[in-house]
Amino acid sequence: MSFVVVENVGKTYSDQGSRTGAAVLRNVSARLGEGEFVCLMGPSGSGKSTLLTILGAMNHPSEGKVHIDGIDVYALSDERRADFRSEYLGFVFQQHHLMPYLNAIENVMLPLATLRLGAAEKRRRALAVLEKVGLAGKAARLPNQLSGGEQGRLAIARAIVNDPPLVLADEPTGTLDTKTGDEIMKVFLDLNARGQTIFMVTHNPANARLAHRTLHIRDGALAPESGCPRERTSRTPADGLDSELPALTIDGSGDFDSLSGKPFGD
Amino acid sequence: MRISTIAFANLKRRKGKALFLVAGIGIGIGTAVALLSLSGSLREEIGSQLDRFGANIVVTPHSDSLALEYGGIPVAGVAFDEHRLTNEDVAGVLRIPYRKRLSVIAPKLLGAVEVEGQKTLLAGVDFSSELRLKRWWRLTGRKPEAADDVLLGYEVARAVSAIEPLPSAAGQGRPNGEHHPASEERFRIAKERLIVAGREHRIAGVIGQTGGAEDRMVFASLGRVQDLLGKPGQLSVIEISALCKDCPIEDIVAQIRKELPHANASAIQQSVRARTEAVERLTRFSAAVSAVVLAIGALMVFTTMMSSVVERTREIGVLRAIGFRRTHIIKGLMIEVAVISVAGGVLGWAAGLLASRLALPYFTEAGAQIEVRASLALFAVAVALSTGMVSSVYPAIRASRLDPAEAMRHV
Numbered sequence: 312m313s314f315v316v317v318e319n320v321g322k323t324y325s326d327q328g329s330r331t332g333a334a335v336l337r338n339v340s341a342r343l344g345e346g347e348f349v350c351l352m353g354p355s356g357s358g359k360s361t362l363l364t365i366l367g368a369m370n371h372p373s374e375g376k377v378h379i380d381g382i383d384v385y386a387l388s389d390e391r392r393a394d395f396r397s398e399y400l401g402f403v404f405q406q407h408h409l410m411p412y413l414n415a416i417e418n419v420m421l422p423l424a425t426l427r428l429g430a431a432e433k434r435r436r437a438l439a440v441l442e443k444v445g446l447a448g449k450a451a452r453l454p455n456q457l458s459g460g461e462q463g464r465l466a467i468a469r470a471i472v473n474d475p476p477l478v479l480a481d482e483p484t485g486t487l488d489t490k491t492g493d494e495i496m497k498v499f500l501d502l503n504a505r506g507q508t509i510f511m512v513t514h515n516p517a518n519a520r521l522a523h524r525t526l527h528i529r530d531g532a533l534a535p536e537s538g539c540p541r542e543r544t545s546r547t548p549a550d551g552l553d554s555e556l557p558a559l560t561i562d563g564s565g566d567f568d569s570l571s572g573k574p575f576g577d
Numbered sequence: 578m579r580i581s582t583i584a585f586a587n588l589k590r591r592k593g594k595a596l597f598l599v600a601g602i603g604i605g606i607g608t609a610v611a612l613l614s615l616s617g618s619l620r621e622e623i624g625s626q627l628d629r630f631g632a633n634i635v636v637t638p639h640s641d642s643l644a645l646e647y648g649g650i651p652v653a654g655v656a657f658d659e660h661r662l663t664n665e666d667v668a669g670v671l672r673i674p675y676r677k678r679l680s681v682i683a684p685k686l687l688g689a690v691e692v693e694g695q696k697t698l699l700a701g702v703d704f705s706s707e708l709r710l711k712r713w714w715r716l717t718g719r720k721p722e723a724a725d726d727v728l729l730g731y732e733v734a735r736a737v738s739a740i741e742p743l744p745s746a747a748g749q750g751r752p753n754g755e756h757h758p759a760s761e762e763r764f765r766i767a768k769e770r771l772i773v774a775g776r777e778h779r780i781a782g783v784i785g786q787t788g789g790a791e792d793r794m795v796f797a798s799l800g801r802v803q804d805l806l807g808k809p810g811q812l813s814v815i816e817i818s819a820l821c822k823d824c825p826i827e828d829i830v831a832q833i834r835k836e837l838p839h840a841n842a843s844a845i846q847q848s849v850r851a852r853t854e855a856v857e858r859l860t861r862f863s864a865a866v867s868a869v870v871l872a873i874g875a876l877m878v879f880t881t882m883m884s885s886v887v888e889r890t891r892e893i894g895v896l897r898a899i900g901f902r903r904t905h906i907i908k909g910l911m912i913e914v915a916v917i918s919v920a921g922g923v924l925g926w927a928a929g930l931l932a933s934r935l936a937l938p939y940f941t942e943a944g945a946q947i948e949v950r951a952s953l954a955l956f957a958v959a960v961a962l963s964t965g966m967v968s969s970v971y972p973a974i975r976a977s978r979l980d981p982a983e984a985m986r987h988v
Contacts, residue, residue, distance in 0.1 A: 361982075369898055370982035390902045397900025404985070408895045412590035413583075420578035422899045433578050469899070 314508055315343035315366065315477065320375030322361050322531075335361045336531045339375070343510060345476070348503040350519040351512045353528035359512045360481060362528065366510060367400055367479050368392050380476060397422060401470030403480040407462050409454040409469070416441060416450040419468045426473075440468040444498055460491035467498050471507070478502065480511040484518060496521060580905055583896075584912035591885075595913075598881055598965075599921045605874025606925025606961045607932060609867035614933035614947045616863035619940060634830055636670065636815040636842045638662050662812035666837050670815060673832035681710045681818040686799060688806040688813075690774040693737045698794045699773065701802025704728075710818055714791070718766050718782025721798065726781035727773060728796040734783040739768040773797065774805045871960065875968040882914065882972035886979075893976050894984025903977035910973040914965045922961025926954050 320339045325332040336358045343349055353359050364370035365377060368384045369392070377384045379399055387395055401422075409418050419437040426433075441447045444464040446457075454462055463483060470478050480499065484492030496518055503509050511522065519525040527534040588595045638661055667684050670676075686701040704721050708714065717740075721728055734740045743763045764783070771778050773795055784791055803809050819829050826844045833842040886893070893906055933947050 364982040364985075367898065367982075370980075390904070393897065393900055393902040393905075396898065400900075402895075402898050404895070408891065408985075410583075410586075410892065410895075412586050417578055417582070417586070421583070421896070424578045424580055424583060425901055425905050430578070437578075473900070 313342035314345040314347075314380060315341075315510070316376075316378040317341040317362075317366065318376045318378070320362070320365060320372045320377065322358070322365065322370070323373045334531055336365070336372070339528075339531075339533050341526060341533060343477075343508060345508055346503070346506045347524070348499070348509045348522045349511070350522035350525045351510065351528060352514065352516070352519050352525055357528045358531040359528055363479055363481055363510070363512050366477075367402060368396050397425065397473060399475055399477060401473065401475040401478040403463075403466050403470045403478065403483045405482040405485045407454075407466040409462060409465060411454055414451050414453050415446060415457065415465055418454065418465060419472050421469060422473045436472055437468075440472045441465075443471075444468045458491070459487050460494040463487060463491065463495040464498055467495070467502070471502065477508045477510065480509065482512055482514060484513070484515060492518070580909045581912050584909045584916070587909075588913055588916060594881065594885065595917055598878060598917045599924060601877040601881075602874050602918055602921025602961050602965060603924035603928060605871045605964070606922050606957050607929035608870040608925075609960065610926050610929025610953060610957050611933040611936065612863040612867050612929075613953065614930060615936060615940060616859050618933075618937060618947055619859055633819055633826060633845050634817040634833065634842060635845060636662065636666070636817065636833060636837065636840050637813070638840055661808075662815060662837075662840055663810045664812065665810075666812065666840060667815060669836045670817065670833055673829070673836050675819075675829045675832055678819050678829060679817055681706050681816075683707050683710045683816040683818075684799060684812045685814050685816065686802050686806065686808060686812050688802065688808075690795075690805065692733065692773050692795055693771065695736060697733055698790075699802055699805070700794050700796050701799040701806075702796050703799050704796075707796070710816060711791075713787065715785035716782045717764065717785065718780070721781040721796075723779065723781075724798055724801050725776075725778045726798070727771065727778040728781060729771070729783045730792040730794045730796075731784060731786040732792040733795055734766075734780075737768070737771060739766060739771065739780055740764040740783055741767040776805065871964055875964045878914070878918075878965055878968035879972065882910070882969045883975070886910075886972045886976040889976070890979060890984045893979050894981045897979065897981035898985065906977040907973045910969060910976055911966065914969040914973075915962060918961045918965030919958055921965070922958035923954075925961060926957035929957070 318340055320336055321334065322336040323332040323334045339358075339362060351359050351362065361370065365372050366379075368377075368379075368387075371385055379395075382395065382399075384392065384395060410421065413421070416434070416437050419441060420433050423433045423436065428436075438447060438450065441450055444467055446461060446464055446468065449457060449461065454465065457465060466483070467478075470480075478499075483499070484495050487495065492515065499509055499511065500521060509522075511518070513519055662684075664684070667682055670679070670682055673679075683706040684703060685707075688699050688701075689696055690699040691697070692699075708716075708720065716728070718728075729737070729739055731740075741764060743765055766780060766783055768780055771780055778797065784796075786792055797805070799812075803811060817833075819826055830842050830844050834840075896906060896909075897903075930947060930949065930953075937947055
């Protein structure tokens, strides 16, 4: 069974002064399996970010449905959908969107702020994810005291501190140099290797090659997928990551049975 | 990490804006506090001045006939009184529960006598009380001390040629024989002695023209007049000035009536009404100015919060994206506003108190004071808090309604 099911989703933004709107997405269908790493590529204005925000339970589609873990996301009330985002989703934004006035550990703890957890438990969780992304020693630093790569890793730490089943990333390496971008991709691969489902929008074909599958979108419609999902064991830093980075050990335990293997969309 | 942590961190981050808002609310609250404190002190000042401004309670004997009027007050008993007031009644007035509120008790005996062949109203008074009660009298001469000392009203003094214009005043006299107002009297006493009711008295002084009944009266000591009129221990009227800033004067009157059932006690409504009206106008003025200043403060908070929401659109979008509910966004903003408002309220209270203390000497006589009242401090903080919160409701709701996907795109 697919963890994420997108069914015939369409999105039209209404133009001011016009009854007809601009269709940004048209009849998009896709599925993601649990533990899968899927990239979405497409030219600017093709609807990548719109699809990402629809998957992210924060942009109501004009038509179609989105089920995540069997939950019809847009049947939820606005407040319940906020709770859903808190519980199920982790976001990594292109420009990280870290709070400049909070230090690293406080930024990581942000998604925990609304939860009924003790201060010590929140801190323990935040430190654990900072450790995971290699920033444990920089917990007290403000974002502007961190390098671009460190900021990216901090953004990832914030996205996973709730231990969400699905991480959504919007061109997380888009503003970074190659080396720093590779550093970030290594973190994503590492997370995925531990079973984290990841859906990433990217312009970078090298990043896309590291994913199990790549979806292509053009003019609001998904292009038919070609070929089979790559074998996980084929993904190594040599596929695009900096050679200085440690090789990833990926056990290939992901459940691919749920993947249709067929192209989605029109 | 809690929502309040984010709110406090935001305040720290935007110190300038926070201080600007604190100052804005502080100025509004400070103005209100200063006006309220000043008007409170002015109210007391006006109250006590009006209380001092003559009698506000008059006690007269019960009578069916009215013979003469004194200062517009019907005075029974000059001719046909059946129930008489006596010196004992003064002691009776001093027995009422509100006796501490009575500032001056001025008993009088009135009678018509011959003064230099002219029928004149003679009043026997206790000069020390009378002069405290009639603060507007301008005396030429000295205060009466001896038993045979008398004070003459201006018209009486002129009629008996007891005064003559000063040479300078005569030279610069006003046209058409117009009289000088009392405060500018320019005459001197030209006579030392006067026959009143067949007995010789010394003219201690002359009361400057007041335009009132006293212009046509002669004042002598109470005992002397009781003796002259053959009415030992008797009184015609007791004038009372009650320090009645906040006390109900009608209660004092009721207590006097109870103590002196044979007498009429009544409040001089005109004086009471004037005082009440003056105080009410002052209070209304202060409230109106405070309301305007607070409304300006509220508008300032509103516009600043609106701009703050616009400025933080993307940040709010991020928070919404990572799972913050609308109510969490509202809560965060409201915590910020609450901190700013309380700080503004405390600052405004302190500044308003200081300002009113500095300004007080320009508005009141020496001796008036601004009290430090905890109730005013609480009021200031409560008003600041409610002003800040109410002004921020719309910006906060607007912030919470930001579409996260749209907000993330905001540049």
